Amino acid sequence: MRIKVLKNVLEKNDNQAQINRDLFKKNRVLAVNIMGSPGCGKTTLIEALINVLIPSYRIGVIEGDYAGTVDAERLSRYHIPVVQLDTSSCHLNAHFVGSALDHLPLRDLDFVFIENVGNLICPAEFDIGDLLKLVLYSIPEGDDKPLKYPLMFSQADAVVLTKSDLKPHFDFDVKKVRESIARLNREFEIFEFSKKSHSSIKPIANFLESRFRATVLKSYGDL
Amino acid sequence: MRIKVLKNVLEKNDNQAQINRDLFKKNRVLAVNIMGSPGCGKTTLIEALINVLIPSYRIGVIEGDYAGTVDAERLSRYHIPVVQLDTSSCHLNAHFVGSALDHLPLRDLDFVFIENVGNLICPAEFDIGDLLKLVLYSIPEGDDKPLKYPLMFSQADAVVLTKSDLKPHFDFDVKKVRESIARLNREFEIFEFSKKSHSSIKPIANFLESRFRATVLKSYGDL
Numbered sequence: 001m002r003i004k005v006l007k008n009v010l011e012k013n014d015n016q017a018q019i020n021r022d023l024f025k026k027n028r029v030l031a032v033n034i035m036g037s038p039g040c041g042k043t044t045l046i047e048a049l050i051n052v053l054i055p056s057y058r059i060g061v062i063e064g065d066y067a068g069t070v071d072a073e074r075l076s077r078y079h080i081p082v083v084q085l086d087t088s089s090c091h092l093n094a095h096f097v098g099s100a101l102d103h104l105p106l107r108d109l110d111f112v113f114i115e116n117v118g119n120l121i122c123p124a125e126f127d128i129g130d131l132l133k134l135v136l137y138s139i140p141e142g143d144d145k146p147l148k149y150p151l152m153f154s155q156a157d158a159v160v161l162t163k164s165d166l167k168p169h170f171d172f173d174v175k176k177v178r179e180s181i182a183r184l185n186r187e188f189e190i191f192e193f194s195k196k197s198h199s200s201i202k203p204i205a206n207f208l209e210s211r212f213r214a215t216v217l218k219s220y221g222d223l
Numbered sequence: 224m225r226i227k228v229l230k231n232v233l234e235k236n237d238n239q240a241q242i243n244r245d246l247f248k249k250n251r252v253l254a255v256n257i258m259g260s261p262g263c264g265k266t267t268l269i270e271a272l273i274n275v276l277i278p279s280y281r282i283g284v285i286e287g288d289y290a291g292t293v294d295a296e297r298l299s300r301y302h303i304p305v306v307q308l309d310t311s312s313c314h315l316n317a318h319f320v321g322s323a324l325d326h327l328p329l330r331d332l333d334f335v336f337i338e339n340v341g342n343l344i345c346p347a348e349f350d351i352g353d354l355l356k357l358v359l360y361s362i363p364e365g366d367d368k369p370l371k372y373p374l375m376f377s378q379a380d381a382v383v384l385t386k387s388d389l390k391p392h393f394d395f396d397v398k399k400v401r402e403s404i405a406r407l408n409r410e411f412e413i414f415e416f417s418k419k420s421h422s423s424i425k426p427i428a429n430f431l432e433s434r435f436r437a438t439v440l441k442s443y444g445d446l
Contacts, residue, residue, distance in 0.1 A: 003295045004326040005307040006319075013311050072226045084228040088236050090313065090345050096229075103227040122313050122345060 013126055016094035020101065020129025027106035030212045031114060033128060035152065036136030038118030041162040043071045045136060045193060046113050048201040049208070050078050057110040057212075062100045064092040064117050071115065081105060091122035094129055110212060120145070124152040132211055138163040143172045146180035154184040158207060164192035164200065236349055239317035243324065243352025250329035253435045254337060256351060258375065259359030261341030264385040266294045268359060268416060269336050271424040272431070273301050280333040280435075285323045287315040287340050294338065304328060314345035317352050333435060343368070347375040355434055361386040366395045369403035377407040381430060387415035387423065 024031040034042050043063075050059055060081040063072045072084035083100040085092065097114065104112065114130060116123040120137075135156035137145055140163060146153040153159065159181060161174065178190055189207055193200045247254040257265050266286075273282055283304040286295045295307035306323040308315065320337065327335065337353060339346040343360075358379040360368055363386060369376040376382065382404060384397065401413055412430055416423045 003292070003299055003305045003307060004323075005292055005295070005309060006322055006326070007309050007311075069226070069228055072228070076226055082226045084226060086228060086230050088230075089316075090348060093312075099229055100227075103229070125313065 013094045016098050017127035017129040020094055020098050021131065023101060023106065024112070024129065024131055025216070027109070028216045029106055029109050029112050030132060030208070030216045031112045031130045032132045032134060032208065033114050033116060033123075033130035034134045034136065035116045035120070035123045036118065036162075037120055037138070037141060040118070040136045040138045040141065041193075041195070042115050042118070042136055043074055044195050045134075045160060045162065045201075045204075046115060047074065047078075048193070048195060049113065049205055050075075050080065052201050052205040053111065053208070054078065054080075057209075058108055060104045060106075060109045060112045062097060062104070062112060062114040064096075064115055066090070066117055081109075087117055090117060090119050091126045092116050092128050093126050097128045110216075111208070120149040120152050124149075124155055131215055132157050132208075134158050134160060136160045136162050139166045139170050139172050142170075143174075143177050144180075146177060146184065150184050153181050156181070156185060156188050157211075158189040158191060158204070160204060161190070161192045163194060165194040165196045236317045239321050240350035240352040243317055243321050244354065246324060246329065247335070247352065247354055248439075250332070251439045252329055252332050252335050253355060253431070253439045254335045254353045255355045255357060255431065256337050256339060256346075256353035257357045257359065258339045258343070258346045259341065259385075260343055260361070260364060263341070263359045263361040263364065264416075264418070265338050265341070265359055266297055267418050268357075268383060268385065268424075268427075269338060270297065270301075271416070271418060272336065272428055273298075273303065275424050275428040276334065276431070277301065277303075280432075281331055283327045283329075283332045283335045285320060285327070285335060285337040287319075287338055289313070289340055304332075310340055313340060313342050314349050315339050315351050316349050320351045333439075334431070343372040343375050347372075347378055354438060355380050355431075357381050357383055359383045359385050362389045362393050362395050365393075366397075366400050367403075369400060369407065373407050376404050379404070379408060379411050380434075381412040381414060381427070383427060384413070384415045386417060388417040388419045 062083050064085045069084045072082050075082050081104050083103045133155050191204050285306050287308045292307045295305050298305050306326045414427050
């Protein structure tokens with residue numbers, strides 16, 4: 001009998017996630033994990049949040065993509081620190097996010113937005129050490145998605161229904177979505193967002209600001 | 224503007240897959256990637272294949288699991304070389320399989336069975352350098368699976384319908400499955416297997432033997 005056991009070259013994901021989380025807390029940074037399918041509007045939401053929050057807050061971004069740097073290039077005009085992770089995988093893991101943190105000036109930031117790889121399954125299975133999870137999901141994807149991807153929706157601190165200007169063109173029942181998520185998740189917020197409605201980003205930005213004050217400033221005030 | 228781009232710490236998957244494939248060819252080993260959902264019977268099929276093939280062939284196994292060594296322990300009674308990969312991920316990648324090859328006596332093997340992580344999505348997206356793909360899928364999973372996981376079924380050299388003794392208890396249409404796969408895949412074999420029917424492993428073993436002779440012995444005879 002010859003059995004050789006090899007551990008993954010990466011340290012166990014959960015240990016590294018805790019290291020990342022402690023680093024965010026120590027630096028009083030609200031790290032927001034932004035998840036959703038390809039094309040659901042993750043980068044567009046990040047752009048809208050930067051526009052609203054940048055006058056009052058210091059923001060950094062970690063862009064995770066299966067390949068390429070298109071999303072990071074879109075963000076370059078904001079003159080904020082951006083790290084692009086070229087994952088070659090279906091999800092971000094804690095180790096790879098940890099390596100991005102070496103390249104961000106955490107002490108000088110309030111928010112770090114982490115755009116995960118476009119995928120409703122695997123990112124939910126790998127803790128990256130975030131302090132808040134936003135799950136995005138666009139009206140054209142259909143109102144049955146929470147039933148099909150329960151793990152993702154059960155973890156969301158907030159769900160953002162994107163491309164909400166398209167509602168008149170789809171048979172999409174927001175109440176049904178809210179009820180489906182409520183069966184999975186005891187406490188979550190739900191927002192509707194369209195890049196064509198400048199006011200629609202405000203409630204989401206307010207939510208993040210209140211979480212920043214409650215989570216980062218209060219809870220870790222005595223670190 | 225500050226954009227830092229980090230590549231995955233692993234070498235690009237496809238490059239490493241080609242390195243693995245060349246190594247299998249050079250050593251005249253038929254590397255078989257065995258994929259399917261959790262609990263579909265991947266380890267059971269490997270055990271049955273070992274029993275049939277071991278009198279004539281030299282076999283090694285790479286066991287990929289999200290966690291634990293249960294499957295490798297099941298195989299220990301065959302006294303063959305087994306490497307357990309503890310992946311902490313939803314799929315095997317080429318780099319991790321490559322690290323297992325350092326621990327297998329490839330020159331002294333004919334077959335390497337690589338049991339992928341239980342999952343019908345991600346393993347299909349990551350080439351590991353195999354020379355043959357078996358996709359397993361059990362009768363209780365239902366006959367609609369090829370429609371739901373087209374990438375996986377489009378890549379299969381052979382599909383094995385496992386737990387076939389349960390057919391009388393399910394409304395499972397094998398003809399429909401065969402037609403669904405045929406729409407995705409120009410050339411594939413389909414087998415039915417039950418561990419309760421000793422004869423059901425024979426056609427699968429014959430298929431692997433003929434592929435071993437055709438692919439490994441003939442094509443690479445002049446390497």
